[in-house]
Amino acid sequence: MAKYSDINSFNTLETLTVGSEHYQIFNLSKLQVQLGDLSRLPKSLKVLLENLLRFEDQLTVKTEHIYALAGWLNNQTSEQEIQYRPARVLMQDFTGVPAVVDLAAMRAAVAKAGGDPEKINPLSPVDLVIDHSVMVDYFASPQAFEQNVAIEMQRNGERYQFLRWGQAALNQFRVVPPGTGICHQVNLEYLAQVVWSNEVDGQRFAFPDTLVGTDSHTTMINGLGVLGWGVGGIEAEAAMLGQPISMLIPEVIGFKLTGKLKEGITATDLVLTITQILRKKGVVGKFVEFYGDGLADLPLADRATIANMAPEYGATCGFFPIDEVTLSYLRLTGRQPERIALVEAYSKLQGLWRNPGDEPVFTDTLALDMSTVEASLAGPKRPQDRVLLSQVPKTFAAFMDLTLKPVKEEKERLENEGGGGTAVEAKQANLPHENPFCMIEGKKYPLQHGDVVISAITSCTNTSNPSVMLAAGLLAKKALEKGLQRKPWVKSSLAPGSKVVSDYLDAAGLTPYLNRLGYNLVGYGCTTCIGNSGPLPEAIEEAVQCFDLNVASVLSGNRNFEGRVHPLVKTNWLASPPLVVAYGLVGNIRTDLTAEPIGEGFDGQAVYLKDIWPTQVEIDAALQNVNTEMFHKEYAEVFEGDAKWKAIQIPQSQTYAWDEQSTYIRHPPFFAEIDQPVRPIQQIKLARILAVLGDSVTTDHISPAGNIKKDSPAGRYLQQQGVDAKDFNSYGSRRGNHEVMMRGTFANIRIKNEMLGGEEGGNTLHIPSAEKLSIYDAAMRYQAEQTPLVIIAGKEYGTGSSRDWAAKGTNLLGVKAVIAESFERIHRSNLVGMGVLPLQFVEGQNRQILNLTGHETLSILGLSDDIHPHQMLEVDVQHTDGTCSHFQVLCRIDTLNEVEYFKAGGILHYVLRNLLAS
Structure with a gap:
């Protein structure tokens, strides 16, 4: 149970009475006398300020932090590090399972x-919330839901048993x-309280609802006035x-x-417009706070859609x-009247209303x-690359020209040398047909570059929004009434974020x-x-691979990075549900779609998008079907699950019984040496470079979440x-x-x-042997040779x-440091949390300027137990021609807390050692 401050240096603790309930609160308005007028402090920072008052202990939170x-009002920026304690934690199962595995491993280490x-x-x-495991194996049939859920339970039985433990x-x-909804929509519609309350030592406290989540899009809850953002599972x-979460007092960009x-x-x-504007502005590591009188007419669901995309525009929160x-939204979704009254009274008193x-x-x-x-739309491969609907064909054509250019150049080279065309052209020439096609249910359909194979x-971004979901249903109705039908090569699917969506569509x-x-x-x-x-249907996959087609997906999601949606789909476009x-x-x-027909109607006439696009009047009429009873019904037994979930047998034990035969849940090696003294920090000498990567390398690139290829290292291991x-x-x-991971x-x-x-x-060169290997195999060979990696x-x-x-x-491969031009906030923190050193090139330098090809040997000097935040370190480079060079890097251990974590070998090692010591 949380322990709140009994120091109360600023004398802000008082009682708030709402109806018949009495709450202890740390009243921000009582700071005015001592610290000056705080009324124009951004509301997001007021939430942090209350948090500091509540947890003041003169150890992690001192009076100087509150000052x-x-x-902040004086210069709108600060170099002060603060310790922030959110009220709760939200997880999804992909990131939640390894977190619980770590907890189980920590329990095992303590017992040992x-x-x-x-x-x-x-x-x-x-x-x-188990929301990341269901796959679209079956689609376009009334049985699809039951079939996909059945496969999900069969595939994930071990994981689900572990979570039930x-x-x-x-x-x-x-x-x-499983089968309930997406964590962010469940959070928005049910879990979040806006103002949280609990009992400590016989007193009831009220304070802002705050959280961190193990999913980037935790920020969706910002739309409800709840401060929360994504952090790594670690x-x-x-x-x-x-x-506490260690952070610098952020800059806040007002929108x-x-x-x-x-x-x-x-x-x-x-x-998508806001994402483009903010990404261009540059808001990485900053808070974004929306204000202005336009908010009065902006529905809560629209706010949540905007807040959801904070990772795409780069902000910590929106x-x-x-x-x-x-x-109004709290009333609609069935929150208790007493809670709603507390939200209004508390937020008005604290200046959060x-x-x-307001300026x-x-x-x-x-x-x-x-x-x-x-x-x-946004595409073809980054969410911040907004494209006007009318410009999508031109954008795709330009992208195709870019991707086909190397093919054209190779063809010209071969022709000049007397050779043939490209491998793809040779493959096509040997086929018994002239143009790409696929067979679907016995019929032959042409397939071309730019065809949509996934719709x-x-x-969570859009399926939480009744307006756009109902618009999709209305567009479908109008399309059918005109005589239109989905193209046979399109894999279509509907995966709402909660059961309430099905209720209001029905x-x-x-x-x-x-x-x-x-x-x-x-x-x-x-x-x-x-x-x-x-x-994809087998015939489509064959055609795409055989003709090296650049096909497309259109999805109402938030991420469209390369290789994310489907390994064979190179261009991916984010769009609203009706456009999907x-x-x-x-x-x-x-x-x-703004000028050309979508298809031909029953009457033989061309049908355009404007002919089937729903009006706002039609959408508003449909919205009348969304009611509070739906939320009461679907969330009445939200933690119960169906019969299959309830039937899962679980061991009754305080430590988990690891199964060495399991291919889903294994005892990780992270705490194997926890009973040994902490190793001192040493310089990294004669390291090899495992990979040289370009810009915008995503966590999808580093740690994929999609299909496991049969001939990959993970695939070979599973076989x-x-x-x-x-x-x-x-x-x-x-x-x-x-x-596997x-x-x-x-x-x-x-x-x-x-x-x-x-x-x-995922391949590299093992430099001593000049052998091309998978990155995993090369890393294991380097480990056997006791060679550190960068x-x-x-x-x-x-x-x-x-x-x-x-x-x-990255840690398990033996990588000791990552040297990059810049880091995304969460991943940088995660690297430190796993004892991997994030280093940043100084301004004006990068791998090209320094001529780093990956064949060099690097030594990172200046590392010791005296390491401190933002320290400058020296990198010595030995080139293949025998020459040496040097360059400096900025150590991106950003806070004193992170220094302690890094010294301990990682954040969980730090926690576990402290627990064992106590």
């Missing part, structure tokens, strides 16, 4: 050392079973175990919204203040008149129309957006364990097995290692999802 945060394993328990409430053995740990585990969206423009168009719109004309002080500001937003309504009478177009329910989970798109359906109807992204290729499941589902690290088929001339695939990279290293295995796998 520093209040003093003769201690009490029950010392390892969450000290804050933890909710884990955790639910029984660990305190304050709840699990939302950092979340430490928070569960009572460690002013005015006006209203035009007819026909969706929340998705708005969020915060919305509490106002009447917030209260949005009033008309907080910000580090910098941006503005958008929402009436200027146009219909948009998926998926992901109530509006729109489900049958979506079903008739093939958008049948496939599951309640993330599915396509995280790479669980499942296989529209592209399923037209079947390609070469068509300009050696007797697992058939059809039962591989995904990397994400096997995150509880370090043997370390083999999957840097194994993405789209990763490009410059040591091999930019060739795609990764070299460009800008934005580690963007994307908050995958702890991107850092854990």
